[in-house]
Amino acid sequence: xxxxxxxxxxxxxxxxxxxxxxxxxxxxxxxxxxxxxxxxxxxxxxxxxxxxxxxxxxxxxxxxxxxxxxxxxxxxxxxxxxxxxxxxxxxxxxxxxxxxxxxxxxxxxxxxxxxxxxxxxxxxxxxxxxxxxxxxxxxxxxxxxxxxxxxxxxxxxxxxxxxxxxxxxxxxxxxxxxxxxxxxxxxxxxxxxxxxxxxxxxxxxxxxxxxxxxxxxxxxxxxxxxxxxxxxxxxxxxxxxxxxxxxxxxxxxxxxxxxxxxxxxxx
Amino acid sequence: xxxxxxxxxxxxxxxxxxxxxxxxxxxxxxxxxxxxxxxxxxxxxxxxxxxxxxxxxxxxxxxxxxxxxxxxxxxxxxxxxxxxxxxxxxxxxxx
Numbered sequence: 252x253x254x255x256x257x258x259x260x261x262x263x264x265x266x267x268x269x270x271x272x273x274x275x276x277x278x279x280x281x282x283x284x285x286x287x288x289x290x291x292x293x294x295x296x297x298x299x300x301x302x303x304x305x306x307x308x309x310x311x312x313x314x315x316x317x318x319x320x321x322x323x324x325x326x327x328x329x330x331x332x333x334x335x336x337x338x339x340x341x342x343x344x345x346x347x348x349x350x351x352x353x354x355x356x357x358x359x360x361x362x363x364x365x366x367x368x369x370x371x372x373x374x375x376x377x378x379x380x381x382x383x384x385x386x387x388x389x390x391x392x393x394x395x396x397x398x399x400x401x402x403x404x405x406x407x408x409x410x411x412x413x414x415x416x417x418x419x420x421x422x423x424x425x426x427x428x429x430x431x432x433x434x435x436x437x438x439x440x441x442x443x444x445x446x447x448x449x450x451x452x453x454x455x456x457x458x459x460x461x462x463x464x465x466x467x468x469x470x471x472x473x474x475x476x477x478x479x480x481x482x483x484x485x486x487x488x489x490x491x492x493x494x495x496x497x498x499x500x501x502x503x504x505x506x507x508x509x510x511x512x513x514x515x516x517x518x
Numbered sequence: 519x520x521x522x523x524x525x526x527x528x529x530x531x532x533x534x535x536x537x538x539x540x541x542x543x544x545x546x547x548x549x550x551x552x553x554x555x556x557x558x559x560x561x562x563x564x565x566x567x568x569x570x571x572x573x574x575x576x577x578x579x580x581x582x583x584x585x586x587x588x589x590x591x592x593x594x595x596x597x598x599x600x601x602x603x604x605x606x607x608x609x610x611x612x613x
Contacts (some may be wrong), residue, residue: 393540394540394543394544397544397548398544398547398548398551401548401551401552402551405551405552415563416563417562417563417564435537437535438535438536438537438538439535439536439537440537441537441540441541441544442537445537445540445541448541449541449544449545449548
């Protein structure tokens with residue numbers, strides 16, 4: 252069970268959850284991605300299945316529907332399922348016992364359970380990380396995001412089930428999103444190394460600032476499925492690294508522009 | 519020399535870059551906030567479990583009703599133990 256979390260909103264949690272889950276499924280693992288953002292669901296939109304939502308996570312917790320009724324099977328990627336959040340209930344409907352029961356049931360059928368955390372450090376966020384074995388901490392190279400990520404790391408190591416039961420701690424991975432190598436090079440943006448030095452966790456992937464992310468969200472396609480896009484390729488690498496491949500990090504150094512490009516602009 | 523060239527060609531603004539300022543500010547605030555959040559020692563979960571077992575020999579308390587807290591005030595560490603005993607009705611129901 253992997254939680255995608257960050258503390259701060261708008262840094263790319265849902266984008267990362269969608270692409271990470273789709274990437275695992277593409278590589279043959281039965282994967283379910285759960286939206287924990289009760290009241291403000293958005294994973295369904297990013298995954299492009301918003302019109303197929305009938306029952307949600309809370310319905311299943313309250314025994315108003317069973318899992319098979321609530322799970323939405325992705326039409327593009329085999330082995331990929333989505334469990335949407337409730338849009339109408341409040342976040343108190345997420346009970347620890349209820350969440351645990353559903354996760355245990357999902358564990359029977361899935362190799363990976365990806366939990367898309369809401370922003371903040373309230374109930375929804377705490378529930379999303381409580382049962383986690385591993386965490387993807389999504390951070391932007393920007394002061395407030397880095398600070399919030401550090402707070403979330405503190406919560407992972409003190410308020411998760413693993414911490415409470417004195418078990419081996421949650422494995423934490425950094426996902427540095429919206430990175431602009433050129434601005435970092437100019438000294439206008441924290442570099443990958445700066446962020447790593449402050450947070451002190453291992454780097455799973457660097458996702459470049461990319462127009463493909465907005466475009467794919469417009470279309471309801473996880474960006475990892477957009478072939479030829481830089482952000483999609485970065486997520487592909489990230490998933491492979493998560494599964495144990497050792498790949499060099501791309502998009503972290505400035506691409507030297509040729510003379511013509513430098514003269515005439517362009518990207 | 520590199521810095522001089524960069525300076526001449528205007529690639530890096532004179533003095534500290536904004537990223538360097540950001541990094542320094544973050545290191546200070548993050549260290550400060552980590553200090554305030556006491557990382558509890560490893561033995562706390564085990565201690566909590568054993569305490570609970572002892573108490574439960576005499577009173578049927580729920581595992582969620584025990585709170586163990588370690589606080590630091592300067593050099594002084596305070597171990598705070600909080601057990602909520604069930605009221606009479608619940609106790610009878612358990613028996």
